[in-house]
Amino acid sequence: MNDQARSVLTTVLEEGAWSVRQWPGDAAAETVHSALGRVTDLGDRVQGIAYTTSGAMSVHTATPELTTRLDGRDQPIPLDSVYELRLWAVIDEAAEDGLLAHELRWLNGSGTAEIRVGGQELLSANGDAGWQTTRCWTRSNSYLQHGATAPFDVPSKAMTSVEVFTEEPTYGNTVFVDEIMTGRWS
Structure with a gap:
């Protein structure tokens, strides 16, 4: 087993909170334009x-x-x-306020959701301003970007993310529930 694989298998999960807020109203009426209005x-x-x-496209700027x-x-x-x-x-490192990841998602016909991952004290309590907050565990992750060439250990060639795990209520198993990207396209 190589060192990189060993580090992935031995990375400790950190305690945190995973918060999701979906905008109220008719989800089918939400458009990509309304999602872009929330990008600030x-x-x-x-x-x-x-x-x-026409396929998946990396977004380098999103306003407007x-x-x-x-x-x-x-x-x-x-x-x-x-x-x-x-x-x-x-987010290159954990922000001063403890925010690890922050994402806006829009799916045609399903509406817009905002997702945040960070320390439990940082995120809104369940129900505040529409947020649904769940205790979770997090782990940092990264992927090699398409077109990267050797050497592969240069940070700009990796897309970073935060993986989110929660406890399954029936048996107490730890389950993967989300992954939020945090890096910059090279």
Whole structure:
């Protein structure tokens, strides 16, 4: 077993909280435009992925339009082709306030949700402003980005994320429930 595989298997889960808020109202009436109207909640550094009828596209900017990088140039993503959108705050290390991950998700016909992961004291109590908060465990993770070349241990070649686990209520098993990206596209 190599060192990287060993470190993944021995990474300790950290206690935290996983909060989800879905905007009230008619989910089918939510559009990609209304989701983009909420992107300021994520802060200044936003990245993401747009699933479109032309394939998945990395999102490099998200205000007020989506742009991707194709052939070394920023290109607009046609919003009428987007059927699923995931936008996240780029968080290099745990923020001063303990926030580990923050994401906005929109799915055509299902509406918009905002997800945050961090310390239990940081996140809103269950029911505050529509948030549903669950005790969880987290683990940092990373993936090699497409097109990366050796050496592979350069941080800019990896997309970072936070994995979220909760306790299954019937038997007490630890189950994987979510993964929120936190990195920047290279």
